[in-house]
Amino acid sequence: MSTMMDVAKLAGVSTATVSRFINSPDTVREATREKINRAMKICNYKYNALARGFATKKSNTIGLIIPTISNPVFADSTQGVQDCADKRKMQVILGNSYYRYEQEEKLVKTLREKQVDGLIITTTNLKGNVLKILLEENFPFILLFSTVKRGPLSAVGVDNYRGGYLATEHLITLGHKRIGMIAGSFAITDRSYHRWHGYRQSLKNYGIPYDKEILVQTEYSLAGGRDAVKKLLALKKPPTAVFCSNDYLALGAMKGAREMGLQLPDDLSIVGFDDMQTASYVIPALTTIQQPAYKMGEIAAELLFQRMESAAKPVQKMLESTLIIRESTTIPPGRGNHAAHNK
Amino acid sequence: MSTMMDVAKLAGVSTATVSRFINSPDTVREATREKINRAMKICNYKYNALARGFATKKSNTIGLIIPTISNPVFADSTQGVQDCADKRKMQVILGNSYYRYEQEEKLVKTLREKQVDGLIITTTNLKGNVLKILLEENFPFILLFSTVKRGPLSAVGVDNYRGGYLATEHLITLGHKRIGMIAGSFAITDRSYHRWHGYRQSLKNYGIPYDKEILVQTEYSLAGGRDAVKKLLALKKPPTAVFCSNDYLALGAMKGAREMGLQLPDDLSIVGFDDMQTASYVIPALTTIQQPAYKMGEIAAELLFQRMESAAKPVQKMLESTLIIRESTTIPPGRGNHAAHNK
DNA sequence: TTGTAGGCGTTATCAG
DNA sequence: CTGATAACGCCTACAA
Numbered sequence: 001m002s003t004m005m006d007v008a009k010l011a012g013v014s015t016a017t018v019s020r021f022i023n024s025p026d027t028v029r030e031a032t033r034e035k036i037n038r039a040m041k042i043c044n045y046k047y048n049a050l051a052r053g054f055a056t057k058k059s060n061t062i063g064l065i066i067p068t069i070s071n072p073v074f075a076d077s078t079q080g081v082q083d084c085a086d087k088r089k090m091q092v093i094l095g096n097s098y099y100r101y102e103q104e105e106k107l108v109k110t111l112r113e114k115q116v117d118g119l120i121i122t123t124t125n126l127k128g129n130v131l132k133i134l135l136e137e138n139f140p141f142i143l144l145f146s147t148v149k150r151g152p153l154s155a156v157g158v159d160n161y162r163g164g165y166l167a168t169e170h171l172i173t174l175g176h177k178r179i180g181m182i183a184g185s186f187a188i189t190d191r192s193y194h195r196w197h198g199y200r201q202s203l204k205n206y207g208i209p210y211d212k213e214i215l216v217q218t219e220y221s222l223a224g225g226r227d228a229v230k231k232l233l234a235l236k237k238p239p240t241a242v243f244c245s246n247d248y249l250a251l252g253a254m255k256g257a258r259e260m261g262l263q264l265p266d267d268l269s270i271v272g273f274d275d276m277q278t279a280s281y282v283i284p285a286l287t288t289i290q291q292p293a294y295k296m297g298e299i300a301a302e303l304l305f306q307r308m309e310s311a312a313k314p315v316q317k318m319l320e321s322t323l324i325i326r327e328s329t330t331i332p333p334g335r336g337n338h339a340a341h342n343k
Numbered sequence: 344m345s346t347m348m349d350v351a352k353l354a355g356v357s358t359a360t361v362s363r364f365i366n367s368p369d370t371v372r373e374a375t376r377e378k379i380n381r382a383m384k385i386c387n388y389k390y391n392a393l394a395r396g397f398a399t400k401k402s403n404t405i406g407l408i409i410p411t412i413s414n415p416v417f418a419d420s421t422q423g424v425q426d427c428a429d430k431r432k433m434q435v436i437l438g439n440s441y442y443r444y445e446q447e448e449k450l451v452k453t454l455r456e457k458q459v460d461g462l463i464i465t466t467t468n469l470k471g472n473v474l475k476i477l478l479e480e481n482f483p484f485i486l487l488f489s490t491v492k493r494g495p496l497s498a499v500g501v502d503n504y505r506g507g508y509l510a511t512e513h514l515i516t517l518g519h520k521r522i523g524m525i526a527g528s529f530a531i532t533d534r535s536y537h538r539w540h541g542y543r544q545s546l547k548n549y550g551i552p553y554d555k556e557i558l559v560q561t562e563y564s565l566a567g568g569r570d571a572v573k574k575l576l577a578l579k580k581p582p583t584a585v586f587c588s589n590d591y592l593a594l595g596a597m598k599g600a601r602e603m604g605l606q607l608p609d610d611l612s613i614v615g616f617d618d619m620q621t622a623s624y625v626i627p628a629l630t631t632i633q634q635p636a637y638k639m640g641e642i643a644a645e646l647l648f649q650r651m652e653s654a655a656k657p658v659q660k661m662l663e664s665t666l667i668i669r670e671s672t673t674i675p676p677g678r679g680n681h682a683a684h685n686k
Numbered sequence: 687t688t689g690t691a692g693g694c695g696t697t698a699t700c701a702g
Numbered sequence: 703c704t705g706a707t708a709a710c711g712c713c714t715a716c717a718a
Binding site: 362365390397 | 694695696697698
């Protein structure tokens with residue numbers, strides 16, 4: 001593999017000139033440029049960005065840590081950060097934490113060793129040491145899908161509490177009195193926890209007693225949702241509606257309910273969270289809380305690049321999450337539902 | 344940021360020893376190890392993997408180029424390569440080509456400049472110069488979601504032709520005579536093209552004339568599938584079944600058909616391709632051709648690492664793709680369908 | 687506009 | 703088991 005040295009010799013110039021030619025062509029004379037160009041062709045020169053990074057102490061690479069790329073919401077946000085990085089001619093190294101803190105810890109270590117210029121993290125543990133150290137050492141990073149609204153950490157997210165509130169309120173407005181919740185394990189994601197808070201508050205505001213019997217925490221998966229709904233439906237007093245803390249859980253719940261012979265949405269109303277692409281293509285189309293995942297990724301990257309350029313004060317961007325009413329929610333059963341003829 | 348030099352001085356040893364301590368601790372005396380350890384703590388030493396890569400000419404990084412991470416199938420395969428890379432303590436830089444060849448070209452250039460040790464590519468143009476050059480220059484790379492079965496390129500994929508054949512045969516076996524196809528644009532993905540070939544061959548083998556009227560090429564998206572199915576349904580002689588070249592298209596088609604007032608699957612049978620996670624959770628659950636995406640990613644990474652260690656002869660791994668029959672396919676309408684009471 | 691030369695943090699070779 | 707020292711490929715003053 002040929003180097004600048006080879007090119008320089010062949011072109012009869014110094015390596016400094018070759019370097020200039022690459023980084024700011026207009027500072028080198030036309031004739032020289034041509035010589036260099038020719039020389040590069042001849043020895044099939046390939047620029048070594050790693051060597052450059054070594055010399056400049058900038059890798060032009062950022063790290064992105066998410067729980068798992070197989071969740072479409074994280075995939076969308078990843079796309080957002082990638083597109084934004086691409087514009088800045090930056091690359092992104094991806095890491096999956098699988099909702100495990102030690103893995104997250106390991107990832108930031110490895111990525112920092114790789115000299116990434118900054119980090120975007122969808123963290124699994126807001127209180128952990130990882131973020132604290134990053135902050136202390138003044139390393140540029142942005143939280144994504146974050147729940148923090150103030151303080152020293154820069155972050156982008158949505159108001160999960162409000163999302164949970166809206167989802168529940170929608171169900172209450174339809175007439176439901178017994179509303180269950182299927183939540184991602186609180187130990188693993190505080191987003192789920194915040195959504196649950198919104199749920200509780202909504203119940204409270206409308207004078208519906210909270211019943212911890214109809215909350216089930218589970219893993220964030222289709223199967224998790226399916227099993228959870230079956231558990232709820234097996235209760236003596238099963239809920240007539242459930243709020244699921246993400247769309248996977250909701251689709252799983254639809255499946256589970258159906259397997260138990262229920263008609264949807266008539267026998268059970270379901271609302272999700274995320275609005276992943278397929279949510280509106282499912283039958284019945286899923287009522288859900290929409291999160292602008294792609295946009296959030298874009299903004300996180302944008303914020304990170306700003307932060308990398310100059311250490312401004314921390315900012316938190318909370319984006320709007322909105323309730324999207326579709327077909328998976330309706331009035332409670334036995335209330336003269338227009339769709340009651342189905343039974 | 345402190346360097347090995349600092350640690351060495353503090354510990355009263357040479358940088359060489361520090362380096363040894365890091366890379367093969369057992370070659371340095373216990374007492375020395377402790378000194379170094381202490382020194383590292385004191386100056387909060389952080390290893391610089393980039394400098395290492397510079398010295399060793401190995402970045403311990405691979406590049407992964409896919410069309411788009413928002414397609415769950417590619418997300419799954421990405422997870423597969425990442426998990427495999429993780430085991431080898433390798434990082435992966437992700438790039439989206441968006442099915443655009445120039446983008447793919449640009450990506451391999453950038454990634455090579457970044458000195459990735461190898462590349463995994465889900466290519467958009469098998470015949471393009473990119474792969475040819477990679478091959479000529481003997482750069483390690485593996486094709487993923489590949490259609491190639493022989494030749495100089497190493498690759499992993501499934502038999503798309505066979506998948507298309509199976510899907511169509513299933514429909515024929517159910518009694519369908521008029522079977523349309525909604526395909527991803529052939530110009531963009533030869534996988535789609537191969538699936539179409541399987542479709543044609545199946546038709547032929549069962550003596551059903553091919554009608555190009557009921558093939559529509561579109562973009563790989565939910566909306567694409569929806570629009571396409573509407574086009575087909577508007578024909579004088581609409582199909583009673585459609586084979587969609589991926590699951591997104593199939594879900595889109597379900598939506599479109601439903602919007603036109605059809606009952607599924609009774610009025611229209613639909614089969615997809617991929618078996619993405621949500622496919623079995625949709626209602627009616629999607630009949631589809633399953634591709635082991637995660638597995639394929641894992642194998643591709645495995646193959647790449649082998650290739651990086653020693654330039655063995657090229658291999659092509661074709662994995663099994665199987666027909667998964669679920670609820671979205673049934674006998675043609677007007678044939679005494681058991682579900683006919685729905686109308 | 688171009689050249690000279692030192693430096694970036696690690697590894698690797700060769701002595702000791 | 704440890705130390706000295708020359709790479710590795712590029713950038714960047716500083717000088718010319």
